[in-house]
Amino acid sequence: MSDWVEACDAEDIDEEDVMRFDHGGRTFAIYRSPDDEYFATDGLCSHEKVHLADGLVMDDIIECPKHNGRFNYKTGAARGAPVCVNLRTYPVKLDAGKVLIQIG
Amino acid sequence: MTKAMIIIGAGECGGRAALALRDLGFEGPVTLVGDEPHLPYERPPLSKEAMTGEAPVIKAITSDEILAERSIRHIHSVQAVAIDRAAHAVRLSDGSALPYDKLLLATGSLPRKLPMPGLGARCVYLRTYNDAQAIRAHLRAGNRVAIVGGGFIGLELAASARKLGADVTVVEAQPRILMRGVPAEIAEIIHKQHEAEGVTILAGQGISAIADDGAEVRITLAGGLEVVADLAIIGIGAVPVTTLAAEAGLSIDNGIAVDAELRTGDPDIFAAGDCCSFPLAVYGGRRVRLEAWRNAQEQGALAARNMLGAGEAHAAVPWFWSDQYGLTLQIAGLSDEGHSVVRRDLEDGAFILFHLAGDGRLVAASGIGPGNAVARDIRLAEMLIAKRATPAPEALGSQTVKLKSLLAA
Known part of the structure; x- marks a missing residue:
């Protein structure tokens, strides 16, 4: 499947930051890492369904704004209490200054 | 030599500590003793989602399967009644005794009781899931709910009760709500939000008498006002559960007194969470006791590391949240x-x-x-x-x- 969706301009997200992207009734979080790579995960924390895009990005970790559950946004891996369920990740590519994610 | 770890108190703190011991690779016996019938669960939702959700839900932090898989023995509905420090054993209310090498007291806190006569069946407190279920049954349209205490528990319950259509009055003896730890500028925003949602807040109003006839509660305020309610929920703070520690001769100072590594005066006994007071490094060792979810979690994990000999000092900054509307x-x-x-x-x-x-x-x-x-x-x-x-x-x-x-x- 090649269902790539344009999410935003690459410049819309600061380095080491995150942005929310809603599409087709679903919500995603798109990240720009400190070394200027882009990543995407499910938008809601697996603990209490809070938008991760309101959280803080530090290195390769996104921290949930509600209860500080931590995930590695590059792999989706949960990093300890209170979260124990990993986030799903999605492929991301840049094309002509746009961030595209494959939401399959 | 295999050591035995016992944790008294199966709340957020005790539950996290038990899991952390296994995360850290400890393979000896781990026993978690709790006086509630439930698995360790999150308490923050009790005043919020557990009140307003379609069905009351208990948000357990683990499951029987995980506890079994990780060989954590959970003894529920039982109280620890004494610590025999010389024999290194804890005596339980079912008559049994458990030997320990290291003991963690995560006994938590209980609602502070309103020290006046006249309270009856319609005057309740919130601490446990069972308390929450009992309160929930009264929160419905047309019912009058009086909340004694404009702190976090009281205000979160006020918001939940309004959401369910009850008539809500909050009575606070202090000149304003959230006097403890919340700046006036922020308390005012919350006050206005409650009023906009239809809550009556009576601040600066001490209570002179309560009469509960089992059908309704009549609260007489010092200024002469009277609040009549179908249910009075009292949320005037919490007191640490220290009896077990005190009777074992451990030192108490606004909670079970521990050092920066959460160790009591007995090198084999630790305390963590709501029940303990500890020196807060970030403020030069000022002794504090915190009643907060994240603190319970972090200290449970830190106590587990130190029970295994890490010798790590508490370094976290207190953090707290509240949701209302x-x-x-x-x-x-x-x-x-x-x-x-x-x-x-x-x-x-x-x-x-x-x-x-x-x-x-x-x-x-x-x-x-x-x-x-x-x-x-x-x-x-x-x-x-x-x-x-x-x-x-x-x-x-x-x-x-x-x-x-x-x-x-």
């Missing part, structure tokens, strides 16, 4: 350490107050706003507090200066 309040640090305040406005009416000590150190940050509007900046503030940073007040107050840039400085 669509508003979330978050506080990092202890604002009473501050001498001056700098305000930073965010989007959607959200704002943060930064509390600075006399020497310019950032010691606390209190924020309020819709949803999670203040979360990220409060988290960054927490890191600045932990670093003992002295950020320029102008930078803190300016929306255009990113807090993250101050962290790198």
Whole structure:
């Protein structure tokens, strides 16, 4: 499947930051890492369904704004209490200054 | 030699400690003793989602399967009645005795009782899931609910009760709600929100008498006003559960007194969470006791590491949140350490107050706003507090200066 969706301009997200992207009734979080790579995960924390895009990005970790559950946004891996369920990740590519994610 | 670890108290703190012992690779016996019939569960939802959700839900932090898989023995519905320090054993209310090598007291806190006569079946407190279920049964349209105490539990319950259509009156003896730990500017936002939602708040009103005839509660205020309710929920603070420790001869100082490693005067007994007072490194060792979910979690994990000999000192910054209606309040640090305040406005009416000590150190940050509007900046503030940073007040107050840039400085 090649269902790539344009999410935003690459410049819309600061380095080491995150942005929310809603599409087709679903919500995603798109990240720009400190070394200027882009990543995407499910938008809601697996603990209490809070938008991760309101959280803080530090290195390769996104921290949930509600209860500080931590995930590695590059792999989706949960990093300890209170979260124990990993986030799903999605492929991301840049094309002509746009961030595209494959939401399959 | 295989050591045995016993944890008294199967709440957030005790539950996290038990799991942490296994995460750390400890293979000896781990026993978790709790007086409630439930698995360890999260208490924060009890005043919020557990009240207003379609069905009451218990949010367990683990499952019977995980406990079995990880060989954690959970003894529920049983109280620890005595610690025999010489024999290294805990005696339980079912008559059994459990030997320990290291013992963790995570006994938590209980609601402070309103010290006056006249309270009856219609006067209740909230601590446990079972308490929450009993309260929930009364929260419905047309029912009159009086809440005694304008603290977090009381106000969260007021918001939940309104959501379910009850008529709500909050009575607070102090001149305003949230006197303890919340700046007036933020308390005022919360006060106005409650009034906009239809809650009557009577602040600065001590109670002179309560009469509960089993059908309704009549609360007479010092100023002469009378509040009549179908249910009175009393939320006037919590007291640490220290009896077991005190009877074992351990020192008590606003909670079970522990050192920075959460160790009591007995090297084999630790205490963590709501029940203990400990020196807070970030404020020069000031002794505090925290009643907060994250603290319970962090101290449970820290106690587990130190029971295994890590010798690690507590270093976290206190952090707390409250949800009422669509508003979330978050506080990092202890604002009473501050001498001056700098305000930073965010989007959607959200704002943060930064509390600075006399020497310019950032010691606390209190924020309020819709949803999670203040979360990220409060988290960054927490890191600045932990670093003992002295950020320029102008930078803190300016929306255009990113807090993250101050962290790198």
